[in-house]
Amino acid sequence: MSRCDTHQVTRLLIQWSEGNDLALEELMPLVYDELRRMARRHMSGQNKGHTFQTTELIHEAYLKLANNEDKNWNNRAHFFGVASKAMRHILVDYARAKRVQKRGGSARRVTFDESAVVSKNDSGGILDLDEALTALSAFDERKSSIVEMKFFGGLTIDEIAKVLKVSSKTVKRDWSFARNWLLKVLSQQY
Numbered sequence: 001m002s003r004c005d006t007h008q009v010t011r012l013l014i015q016w017s018e019g020n021d022l023a024l025e026e027l028m029p030l031v032y033d034e035l036r037r038m039a040r041r042h043m044s045g046q047n048k049g050h051t052f053q054t055t056e057l058i059h060e061a062y063l064k065l066a067n068n069e070d071k072n073w074n075n076r077a078h079f080f081g082v083a084s085k086a087m088r089h090i091l092v093d094y095a096r097a098k099r100v101q102k103r104g105g106s107a108r109r110v111t112f113d114e115s116a117v118v119s120k121n122d123s124g125g126i127l128d129l130d131e132a133l134t135a136l137s138a139f140d141e142r143k144s145s146i147v148e149m150k151f152f153g154g155l156t157i158d159e160i161a162k163v164l165k166v167s168s169k170t171v172k173r174d175w176s177f178a179r180n181w182l183l184k185v186l187s188q189q190y
Helices: 003-017 019-042 053-065 076-101 124-139 141-152 157-164 168-188
Strands: none
Touching: 003 076, 003 141, 003 168, 019 124, 019 141, 019 168, 053 076, 053 124, 076 124, 076 168, 124 141, 124 168, 141 168, 157 168
């Protein structure tokens, strides 16, 4: 996204925050490709029989964002961080529904690394990761937010720093801590 597009996205987000619904119509074509990339990243950890498609995940996230009462977008990075969180919650809700259908299902080993977050064989992995991120959030909300924005949202260290209004060095340190903490918690579950 060019610098001009980034400023235009931020301008439209602010207008949308102020109640201008027409700004949302202008915004969506500008952010759709980035939302698609994020959705693909989220979907890459799902099993092959997953009924959600990338486009459906984008549309579900769009509905969550459009219906959200709190639309105080600071900038483009903040918007994408919230969009990524919405996608995560949609997939977690889906996984919970599937687990209920299976009456508990069988949990599988989850590893936390840069290439694969959840097991490709079932929806239990994303639930385990969600529980771990929720526990991390209770311990340190900023570190949990960094994981969501970096891993699921694909935001850069500098973008995350801008959203959280901290230094890039702080984000790097928190990311390292959070990643190691999640590895430890997830490995203890098995």
